[in-house]
Amino acid sequence: METTTSVEKMDSSFLEEVSKRSGEKLSLCYQCLKCTAGCPTAPYMDIRPNSIIRMIQMGMKREVLESSAIWFCVYCQTCGTRCPNEIHIGVLMDALREMAMEEGVHAKEKNIHLFHEAFIQSVRRGGRAHEVTMLMDYMLRSRDLMKGSLIPGVKLFLKGKFPLLPSFVKGKGEIKRIFEKCTKAK
Amino acid sequence: MRFSYFPGCTDHSSSYEYGRSTEAVLEALGVDLVEIEDWNCCGAAATHSLNRLLSLCLPARNISKAQSAQAGPLVVPCAGCFSYLKRAEYALKHDEAERKEIEEIVGFTYESSLEILALMDVILNRIGLEKIQEKVKKPLKGLKPVCYYGCALVRHPKITQLDDPENPQYLDRLMKSLGAEPVDWSYKTDCCGADLAMTYADVVQKLVGKIVSMAKEAGAHCIVTSCGLCQMNLEMRQDMDLPIFYFTELMGVAFDVEKRESWWKKHLISPKGLLESLGLV
Numbered sequence: 001m002e003t004t005t006s007v008e009k010m011d012s013s014f015l016e017e018v019s020k021r022s023g024e025k026l027s028l029c030y031q032c033l034k035c036t037a038g039c040p041t042a043p044y045m046d047i048r049p050n051s052i053i054r055m056i057q058m059g060m061k062r063e064v065l066e067s068s069a070i071w072f073c074v075y076c077q078t079c080g081t082r083c084p085n086e087i088h089i090g091v092l093m094d095a096l097r098e099m100a101m102e103e104g105v106h107a108k109e110k111n112i113h114l115f116h117e118a119f120i121q122s123v124r125r126g127g128r129a130h131e132v133t134m135l136m137d138y139m140l141r142s143r144d145l146m147k148g149s150l151i152p153g154v155k156l157f158l159k160g161k162f163p164l165l166p167s168f169v170k171g172k173g174e175i176k177r178i179f180e181k182c183t184k185a186k
Numbered sequence: 187m188r189f190s191y192f193p194g195c196t197d198h199s200s201s202y203e204y205g206r207s208t209e210a211v212l213e214a215l216g217v218d219l220v221e222i223e224d225w226n227c228c229g230a231a232a233t234h235s236l237n238r239l240l241s242l243c244l245p246a247r248n249i250s251k252a253q254s255a256q257a258g259p260l261v262v263p264c265a266g267c268f269s270y271l272k273r274a275e276y277a278l279k280h281d282e283a284e285r286k287e288i289e290e291i292v293g294f295t296y297e298s299s300l301e302i303l304a305l306m307d308v309i310l311n312r313i314g315l316e317k318i319q320e321k322v323k324k325p326l327k328g329l330k331p332v333c334y335y336g337c338a339l340v341r342h343p344k345i346t347q348l349d350d351p352e353n354p355q356y357l358d359r360l361m362k363s364l365g366a367e368p369v370d371w372s373y374k375t376d377c378c379g380a381d382l383a384m385t386y387a388d389v390v391q392k393l394v395g396k397i398v399s400m401a402k403e404a405g406a407h408c409i410v411t412s413c414g415l416c417q418m419n420l421e422m423r424q425d426m427d428l429p430i431f432y433f434t435e436l437m438g439v440a441f442d443v444e445k446r447e448s449w450w451k452k453h454l455i456s457p458k459g460l461l462e463s464l465g466l467v
Contacts, residue, residue: 040377040393044386075231076377077341081351088342094234101236111385119232119381123244127226129195138384148387152422152454159452161200170224174293178247181291182240 011059018056022095028085029053035079035089045069046108049079049089052096065100069093071109114142124179127169131162189308190252190260191219194267194414195227201264201414203449207434208263208305210443214321215313220257222248228270231381242284243291245274249302250294259301261308263434265413268304269338269346275302276345304339304348306356306412306433315363323442325365328464331431332371332406333357334397336416340375351375357410357433364440371404373397378419387423394423402426407460410436421454429457439466 019026029050036048046068047055055064064070073093080088100107107113118138122129135153139146146153156162169175197205212219225248234241248271252260262268277284278296289296309318333354340351349356354374361368376397379390398420401409408429411417420430430453438446439461450458461467 040379041382041389044389072382074377074380074382075234076337076380078337078375078377081341081343090342094238097235098238109385112382113236115381115385116232116235119230120236120240123227123229123233129227129230131199135384144385146384146387148391149384149422155454156200156418156422159454161202161452163199167195167198169226171226174247175226177293178243178291179240182237182243 014059014061014064015056018092018095018099021099022088022092024087024089024092024095025085026053026056026087026092029057029087030085032084034082034084035087038078038082040076040078041072041074045072049073053087053089053092064096065103065105066108068108070096070100071107071112111142111144114138117141122166124175126166127172127175128167130166132164133166187216187312188218188220188258189303190255190257191221192225192228192248192252192260192262192267192271193221194225194262194264196264196414200418201432203435203452204263204414204417204432206445207432207438207449210445211434211437211441214441214443215317217308217313219261220255222251222255222257222260225251228264228267230266230270234270234273239287239291241270242274242277242288245271246278246288246292246294246296249274249278249296249300250292253294253297253300259303259308259312261303261305263305263412265304265336265338266415268302271302272345272347304346304412306339306360307348309437310356310360315359318360318437319363322364322440324440324466326361326436326440326464326466327365329366329436329460329466330369330405330407331361331366331410331436332369332401332404332408333361333374333433334401334409334411334416334420335374336411336413337375337377337380338413357412360433361410361436364436366436368410369404369406371400371406373400378416379423380415380419383419383423390419391423394419395425398424398426398428401428408457424455427455429453429455429460431457 036050075090077090122134229241229244335354343351358368379393383390
């Protein structure tokens with residue numbers, strides 16, 4: 001495996017694209033590793049947050065967009081709050097996820113992607129999130145039986161915390177319009 | 187005192203006791219809440235994860251409703267909803283091109299005069315701890331909570347502008363004013379794993395396990411939260427039987443408001459035994 005890259009070979013178009021899209025000044029990163037040190041999900045990522053930034057600088061588009069890291073970020077914003085160069089990595093991760101989907105990249109963490117989709121569809125239907133239909137939708141899409149959540153989930157259901165009937169907004173037309181315009185703008 | 191109010195989708199589901207205790211303590215404090223008409227979901231984590239524009243337009247519709255209600259600042263109990271409304275507010279205030287796009291899609295004109303406030307901020311800085319102390323009938327004597335702020339209220343500080351992002355004090359000060367003895371610890375703002383709980387329960391179990399065991403090590407009787415998702419994760423993904431309260435529930439105990447029995451029934455880990463042992467029931 002090649003371990004060094006000459007400066008001439010580096011492609012800066014990916015760095016420019018991501019910087020423009022996220023609004024973050026990624027060239028400022030000097031690899032202090034504060035982001036990765038404080039990240040709660042970094043141990044589960046295939047590429048750590050600091051390396052994601054370095055790889056963007058190096059033009060490694062495919063590796064970055066195909067990573068699990070962009071899906072494991074839960075936007076806790078610990079990194080962005082601590083970054084000495086004020087790079088908001090949560091915003092960066094959002095931009096990378098959008099780019100991956102637009103480029104048709106297969107999400108490395110399929111279930112995380114499908115869960116977000118199921119949530120958004122639940123809001124699209126009635127203007128408000130509804131746990132029961134959202135979870136059913138997610139399970140059907142992903143074929144994930146959610147074994148780790150089944151028993152506590154049933155307990156919460158029995159406590160009446162997951163009502164069966166959804167609550168809808170009256171202005172469904174307004175919500176529909178917002179969804180249509182926000183998806184078309186892409 | 188009068189405020190616009192955004193209850194959020196979990197108000198009558200997973201955060202039921204947060205909603206009811208919020209209403210009860212604000213009523214006791216003589217605060218009028220005007221629920222914004224036909225509010226919609228703030229978009230939550232899913233939306234900004236996949237579609238930035240949608241994640242700004244969904245909260246913006248609520249901002250437009252609160253603007254036309256003219257019922258005072260918009261108060262938001264859920265930490266998540268608060269952070270997404272603030273995120274949209276930040277874009278509306280600081281990015282002209284984005285503001286125009288949002289206004290066109292949602293169909294309104296943004297007025298920067300509307301304030302968006304977290305419930306905790308309203309209690310500490312609008313109502314004030316003096317007034318809170320006047321209402322205390324049953325001081326929480328002997329109760330040692332750790333205060334858990336999570337992510338959404340304090341980060342990113344540029345956007346939420348609430349308390350210190352590394353060592354926040356709001357909840358600790360509130361607990362002291364109720365007569366409790368909050369314990370210092372190092373996990374106040376560590377993330378619980380949020381909605382990863384649905385897809386990676388094992389990861390969240392580890393993150394929550396660390397938070398709960400550190401609370402125990404600090405000598406706490408319970409954890410006090412201000413976020414529906416944190417409360418659910420902390421209760422659901424631990425095996426140490428440590429009660430997890432919403433801060434409004436403990437205000438309700440100290441104010442001796444009625445109906446609080448119905449809140450405990452909603453908990454997976456009943457806090458009744460703890461409250462009984464301290465003579466607080």
